[in-house]
Amino acid sequence: MGTTARGSAPGGEIEEMLDAHEQLAQRIVDREAELPPRSPGALPDDLRPAAAGRPLAAVVEALGKVLDRTPSAASPRFFNQLFGGRDRAATLAEMLVPLTNTSMYTFKVAGTQVLLEQEVLARMTRFAGFPDGEGSLTPGGSLSNLLAMMIARNEALEHAREEGVGGRATAVYTSDQGHYSIRKNAGILGLGRRAVREIPSDHRGRMRVEALRSALLRDRADGILPLMINATAGTTVLGAFDPISEIADLAAEQGVWLHVDGALGASALLSPQHRGLLEGVDRADSLTWNAHKMMGVPLSCSALLLRRRGLLTGHLNEQADYLFQADHDALNPGTRSIQCGRRNDALKLWAAWMHHGDEGYRQRIDKLFALARHAARRIAGDPAFELLLEPESINVCFCVRGHSSPALCRTLDQRRVLKIGHGMALGRRAIRLVCVNPDLDETAIDAALDSILETAASLSPPTGGTISESGSCGANNVV
Ligand code: ABU
DSSP, X not given: OOOOOTTSOOHXXXXXXXXXXXXHXXXXXXXXXXXXXXXXXXXXXXXXXXXXOOOHXXXXXXXXXXXXXXXXXXXXXXXXXXXXXXXXXXXXXXXXXXXXXXXXTOHHHHTHHHHHHHHHHHHHHHHHTOTTOEEEEESSHHHHHHHHHHHHHHHHSXXXXXXXXXXXXXXXXXXXXXXXXXXXXXXHTTSOGGGEEEEOBXXXXXXXXXXXXXXXXXXXXXXXXXXXXXXXXXXXXXOOBOXXXXXXXXXXXXXXXXXXXXXXXXXXXXXXXXXXXXXXXXXXXXXXXXXXXXXXXXSOOEEEEESSTTHHHHHHOOOOTTTOOSSOGGGOGGGGOSOSSOOOXXXXXXXXXXXHHHHHHHHHHHHHXXXXXXXXXXXXXXTXXXXXXXXXXXXXXXEETTXXXXXXXHXXXXXXXXXXXXXXXTTEEEEEEEOOOTTOOHHHHHHXXXXXXXXXXXXXSOXXXXXXXXXXXXXXOBO
């Protein structure tokens, strides 16, 4: 203790690094109220590594230039994605992660961080209603879904882990509003993208259970093995919740793995007011839950939770005696993860949960839902807008009458007014306002909506194009 190992960086360089970090962090915060200039195209020469290195001060200067051109998801003008805002406790913890440069495979290397990870995963499994469950943090919702699909595949095809799928025709079911990772993962896992059945959704964007039943029975009759049903809790565009309880009944009756993709919506489990949206999730076999969405933890922080303990070891464990040398496997998460070297995503989630507690998180989730309801009321009350439907969670989908949603979003971006996107839902192409930043209030939401109308009004004649079947909104139905 107390001695400085030979070869560690001299104190002056550490101070220079920390000072620069503070200055650059402040620069981000000072500028994020406005969106940066859009500067696609070639990287300037002074931002390219060269044969000769540069002093740290030059790198700091280059970093400043990069940051000046980078949008911040904490900006009050950012509504583009299913994440946004800045959680102070989580961000503070995240900024410390590279200083220890922990890899989360063994207790020997990661120390107490392993226990923190186990603690947050246990907390999530309890909220999911998996008292004997387990979990793993992954690099994102797509990877959590991949892990769930791999386990579902191996459980249904007992030789798959050792021998592969072997040409067996299989099927995976998700709604037509489900996330694209289900298709992508089917390709990755050797099932083939065509194995994915996109089940029609209803007028609220929820999977039609009778259509699911028909598809399942049809496949069985054709000798195709149903591997997994994916119910979505919080669809990407509408934020809709599939009827998990009804789907769980069908999955149990048919003996099919039920996965819930709650990347967006599982955080509603933290709110007694909204957790009913996931009723039946405790009967699912697996659940994806992204803490980097409604829980506000910096990207990325996703969990795959399993109702039965032991599946992760059973489907992921490998011998590696150069790595797993100390401690029981229970303390070595590398025996249960999809990655080998694995960054520490637990510390930021643990810090946020320490700071907010369950009660703070309840308030946060309730606030986000309330902001979305406010936006929907405001949109429904203004004839210039058309609300697609009442939001079920935090995504508010709407159009500006007579305007193309893609063209309007493009103009809002080019003029640095708002970062906001659009999506197809219920046969329409709508603007999607994601109310995921709890630092915003109703006034900020109103300001964003006002700026959309002002920008639309400045586009005269409307940003039309051709009339399209997939259409946008209103009488002029232009795209
Ligand atoms: N995987 C999340 C989808 C990205 C987004 O719509 O924000």
